[in-house]
Amino acid sequence: MGDDKPWALISEVGEQGLLEEAVDIMRQHFQIICHEDFLKNPQLHGPKIQAVFQWNACPAAEPSLLSFLPSLKVVSNGGVGIDHLDVPYINSLGVKVTNTPGVVSNATADIAMALLLASARTIVEGHKVSVDPTTRHLPQNLLGVEVTGSTLGIIGMGDIGYKIAQRSKGFDVKILYHNRRRRSVEDERAVGATYCKNVEDLLKESDFVVLAVNLSPETTGLISHRELSLMKPTATLVNISRGLVVDQDALVKALQSGVIRAAALDVTHPEPLPRDHPLLSLPNVLITPHVGTNTYATIRRMVQMMVDSALAAVKDQPVPNEVTVK
Numbered sequence: 001m002g003d004d005k006p007w008a009l010i011s012e013v014g015e016q017g018l019l020e021e022a023v024d025i026m027r028q029h030f031q032i033i034c035h036e037d038f039l040k041n042p043q044l045h046g047p048k049i050q051a052v053f054q055w056n057a058c059p060a061a062e063p064s065l066l067s068f069l070p071s072l073k074v075v076s077n078g079g080v081g082i083d084h085l086d087v088p089y090i091n092s093l094g095v096k097v098t099n100t101p102g103v104v105s106n107a108t109a110d111i112a113m114a115l116l117l118a119s120a121r122t123i124v125e126g127h128k129v130s131v132d133p134t135t136r137h138l139p140q141n142l143l144g145v146e147v148t149g150s151t152l153g154i155i156g157m158g159d160i161g162y163k164i165a166q167r168s169k170g171f172d173v174k175i176l177y178h179n180r181r182r183r184s185v186e187d188e189r190a191v192g193a194t195y196c197k198n199v200e201d202l203l204k205e206s207d208f209v210v211l212a213v214n215l216s217p218e219t220t221g222l223i224s225h226r227e228l229s230l231m232k233p234t235a236t237l238v239n240i241s242r243g244l245v246v247d248q249d250a251l252v253k254a255l256q257s258g259v260i261r262a263a264a265l266d267v268t269h270p271e272p273l274p275r276d277h278p279l280l281s282l283p284n285v286l287i288t289p290h291v292g293t294n295t296y297a298t299i300r301r302m303v304q305m306m307v308d309s310a311l312a313a314v315k316d317q318p319v320p321n322e323v324t325v326k
Contacts, residue, residue, distance in 0.1 A: 153206030243269030
């Protein structure tokens with residue numbers, strides 16, 4: 001019976017790839033081959049592959065790989081962002097592209113709030129003091145900034161941005177947002193958010209600025225020297241979108257010179273940063289390793305959505321969550 005399952009290519013199983021539990025979900029419907037094994041004999045394995053399951057942009061859907069996959073019907077991407085995929089080129093080969101919208105929103109909004117709170121209340125610094133074997137007394141100068149009653153600016157008010165606003169409402173913050181399209185009056189009222197047509201107004205007024213945009217030519221370098229200079233010197237920048245949305249050289253200078261108070265980042269460019277990158281040594285930076293979607297429940301839902309979309313493509317049925325670029 002297993003021989004009847006279509007074949008799918010993945011990156012690998014384990015720390016650098018997919019969890020075994022996630023691969024088990026795939027194996028219910030597909031015969032799985034890892035990229036390393038595939039490369040041992042691509043001419044043999046290539047014609048069998050009908051689906052590529054991409055996780056953390058791996059395996060890269062580049063012409064050098066796709067040329068070995070004449071039977072490929074779908075590249076199923078784990079996550080919402082598809083900036084690493086040349087969708088028109090892939091579609092020109094008769095191959096569909098899918099992603100996993102919506103399913104990642106809650107976990108990503110949660111990490112945005114976690115970063116904001118941890119940075120504001122110096123959680124990591126406090127932990128280091130608490131576990132340091134040389135600690136004999138607790139410092140009284142480990143001061144953070146108040147979140148309650150502050151002004152939060154959200155740049156990118158899609159599903160994730162809106163969920164950040166929902167969570168923030170419980171902290172009695174003033175919520176400003178900037179988006180390509182204004183949300184409905186009902187949406188704004190539900191979370192108490194005020195629309196800023198100009199991102200400059202949001203930057204000037206906000207104590208915390210959260211970036212929740214997709215990466216695109218328009219958002220690459222969205223926050224650079226000029227934008228950082230508009231922010232309050234007491235403000236914190238939180239980025240849970242993509243590293244390239246922020247000009248990191250400009251961010252380093254702003255943090256070193258006190259143009260802004262702090263930055264909390266779940267994304268950088270590249271990932272991981274070179275070990276000598278100045279962001280890694282600044283005391284007012286908090287960095288997590290792109291773990292916005294990394295919960296067991298979210299990963300299971302993402303993988304199930306990837307499988308459902310890939311199965312539909314393989315069976316020539318209407319494909320849920322297909323990505324098309326106009």
